Amino acid sequence: xxxxxxxxxxxxxxxxxxxxxxxxxxxxxxxxxxxxxxxxxxxxxxxxxxxxxxxxxxxxxxxxxxxxxxxxxxxxxxxxxxxxxxxxxxxxxxxxxxxxxxxxxxxxxxxxxxxxxxxxxxxxxxxxxxxxxxxxxxxxxxxxxxxxxxxxxxxxxxxxxxxxxxxxxxxxxxxxxxxxxxxxxxxxxxxxxxxxxxxxxxxxxxxxxxx
Amino acid sequence: xxxxxxxxxxxxxxxxxxxxxxxxxxxxxxxxxxxxxxxxxxxxxxxxxxxxxxxxxxxxxxxxxxxxxxxxxxxxxxxxxxxxxxxxxxxxxxxxxxxxxxxxxxxxxxxxxxxxxxxxxxxxxxxxxxxxxxxxxxxxxxxxxxxxxxxxxxxxxxxxxxxxxxxxxxxxxxxxxxxxxxxxxxxxxxxxxxxxxxxxxxxxxxxx
Numbered sequence: 001x002x003x004x005x006x007x008x009x010x011x012x013x014x015x016x017x018x019x020x021x022x023x024x025x026x027x028x029x030x031x032x033x034x035x036x037x038x039x040x041x042x043x044x045x046x047x048x049x050x051x052x053x054x055x056x057x058x059x060x061x062x063x064x065x066x067x068x069x070x071x072x073x074x075x076x077x078x079x080x081x082x083x084x085x086x087x088x089x090x091x092x093x094x095x096x097x098x099x100x101x102x103x104x105x106x107x108x109x110x111x112x113x114x115x116x117x118x119x120x121x122x123x124x125x126x127x128x129x130x131x132x133x134x135x136x137x138x139x140x141x142x143x144x145x146x147x148x149x150x151x152x153x154x155x156x157x158x159x160x161x162x163x164x165x166x167x168x169x170x171x172x173x174x175x176x177x178x179x180x181x182x183x184x185x186x187x188x189x190x191x192x193x194x195x196x197x198x199x200x201x202x203x204x205x206x207x208x209x210x211x
Numbered sequence: 212x213x214x215x216x217x218x219x220x221x222x223x224x225x226x227x228x229x230x231x232x233x234x235x236x237x238x239x240x241x242x243x244x245x246x247x248x249x250x251x252x253x254x255x256x257x258x259x260x261x262x263x264x265x266x267x268x269x270x271x272x273x274x275x276x277x278x279x280x281x282x283x284x285x286x287x288x289x290x291x292x293x294x295x296x297x298x299x300x301x302x303x304x305x306x307x308x309x310x311x312x313x314x315x316x317x318x319x320x321x322x323x324x325x326x327x328x329x330x331x332x333x334x335x336x337x338x339x340x341x342x343x344x345x346x347x348x349x350x351x352x353x354x355x356x357x358x359x360x361x362x363x364x365x366x367x368x369x370x371x372x373x374x375x376x377x378x379x380x381x382x383x384x385x386x387x388x389x390x391x392x393x394x395x396x397x398x399x400x401x402x403x404x405x406x407x408x409x410x411x412x413x414x415x416x417x418x419x
Contacts, residue, residue, distance in 0.1 A: 053307050053340050064296055071302035078295050087286050088272055094279035099261050105313075132261050 018057055019159035019205075021072055024152055026194040028080045070101060070156075077152035084147050092146045096136070097153040103129050104160050107167070115210045123168035130175055133157060138177040143184060150185075158185045166211045214241040216266040218250055218415065226265055227367035227413075229280055232360060234402040236288045278309060278364075285360035292355055300354045304344070305361040311337050312368055315375070316414075323418045331376035338383055341365060346385045351392060358393075366393045374419045 025032050037056065048054050052067050059065070059072045066072050077083035077093075084090040106129070110122045133145075142148040145157065161182050164171060172179040185191060194200050205211045213233070217226060233240050245255055245264065256262050260275050267274045267283075274280050285291035285301070292298040314337070318330045341353075350356040353365065369390050372379045380387040393399060402408050413419045 052303075052344075053310070064299060066299055066303050068303045068306035071299055071306050074302045075295075075299040078298065087283075090286065091272060091274055091279055091283040094282045095260075095274050095276045098276035098279050102261070136260075 018069070019163070020152070020156040021057075021059075021069065021076065022200070023159060023191055023194060024073065024076050024080065024082060024155045027150075027155070027188060027190045028076075028082075029190065030076075030080075070097065073097070073152040073156060081149065082151045082155075084151060085149070089147045089151075093151045093153045096145045096151075097156055099132065100153060100156045100160055104156075107160065107163060110167075111206045111210050112208060119167070123171060126164065126168055126171050127174060130171070130178060134175045134177050137181050143181060154185065158182060162186075163205055163211070166205065213238065214243055214268045216243040216245060216268075217264050218245055218247060226277070227370070228360070228364040229265075229267075229277065229284065230408070231367060231399055231402060232281065232284050232288070232290065232363045234398045235358075235363070235396060236284075236290075237398065238284075238288075278305065281305070281360040281364060289357065290359045290363075292359060293357070297355045297359075301359045301361045304353045304359075305364055307340065308361060308364045308368055312364075315368065315371060318375075319414045319418050320416060327375070331379065334372065334376055334379050335382060338379070338386060342383045342385050345389050351389060362393065366390060370394075371413055371419070374413065 022032065042048060042056075051058055052065075055067060057069060057072070058067055059075075061075065064075070066075060074083065074097075084093050106122070110118050114122075136145060137143065140146075144150050145153050158181070161172070161178065165182075172182065186195060215226065215229070230240065249255055250264075259266055260273075263275060265275070265277060265280075267280045269283065269287075272283070274283060282291065282305075292301050314330070318326050322330075344353060345351065348354075352358050353361050366389070369380065369386065373390075380390065394403060
């Protein structure tokens with residue numbers, strides 16, 4: 001598999017839309033070849049124009065070419081048994097992932113548009129958006145969002161919670177279930193290895209360097 | 212029997228594609244409306260998992276998030292591709308439709324008076340990829356040889372845009388005939404001509 005990542009600074013890559021992807025691949029011992037597009041190349045109009053929706057990341061798995069980070073997550077979820085064990089669970093996982101995406105969009109908006117003026121209010125409001133996840137996980141027997149196995153929605157939520165820990169450091173203090181959820185996933189051997197790997201640790205989370 | 216709960220007097224914006232897909236598959240939908248007064252009291256909002264409507268019920272399954280509902284119906288009614296590869300491509304298309312829907316929603320609810328002209332001028336840039344994909348499609352659908360939930364979603368969004376920016380499809384012959392083709396499907400046609408459907412406002416603030 002290969003993923004092309006877009007820099008916003010020269011030859012740097014950022015995690016924001018690829019963190020969950022890398023974690024689910026690592027956890028399933030899948031190789032990922034990363035190709036960087038330089039800023040100069042990206043700014044050339046024919047480069048951007050060659051990507052279907054004019055955006056990165058671009059993901060390749062054999063002949064299949066995918067854009068849209070959540071489509072990529074769903075693809076990997078299907079391939080690696082991380083999309084529930086039946087249609088009902090799949091629908092619930094979809095719902096959870098879409099809710100994670102809603103919060104990710106708020107995070108992205110803050111980081112790229114409102115960081116200086118909006119950070120305090122964002123962190124203050126964050127608990128309201130986490131309550132549903134705390135509630136769902138506290139009722140979960142497996143400790144995962146849906147069913148008895150980890151799903152792509154779990155990797156996505158885990159990644160987003162890590163990003164928010166950097167942004168609003170104490171926010172998990174009032175969410176014991178979310179706190180132990182993060183600890184549990186971070187302790188999975190291949191996730192732990194990824195998180196401790198130098199190449200991963202040195203990646204900026206976001207393209208503008210804010211976090 | 213499937214049921215959907217939405218705010219009273221409201222609006223298609225996140226349910227149009229759902230209703231079209233159900234109608235096209237001869238599925239009944241029971242609609243429960245919550246009045247604005249009741250919604251503002253907060254009890255109903257508090258009972259919704261993410262504090263939002265619509266809420267969709269299919270037997271014991273309760274779903275929030277409109278795209279999760281579309282995927283659910285797609286699975287049930289053979290509108291999610293014929294294999295995993297097609298499913299992934301359909302996901303990608305639907306997510307791109309959602310990107311455009313979010314821009315549309317932002318305009319309608321936040322920037323209508325000041326932003327409409329620029330939005331309509333920029334719209335072709337967002338429609339080009341879909342024109343390109345459909346012009347290469349043998350079936351005339353976004354992916355594979357059958358209609359998928361992403362088609363219903365795109366179709367619904369294009370109808371909304373026809374109201375907002377009336378000439379939006381003039382420079383996109385493939386999109387234009389795509390809209391005509393889906394609108395001519397007998398059960399979609401019947402839904403679009405149905406009085407109850409026609410009188411629904413597209414958006415909750417009455418702008419369109």
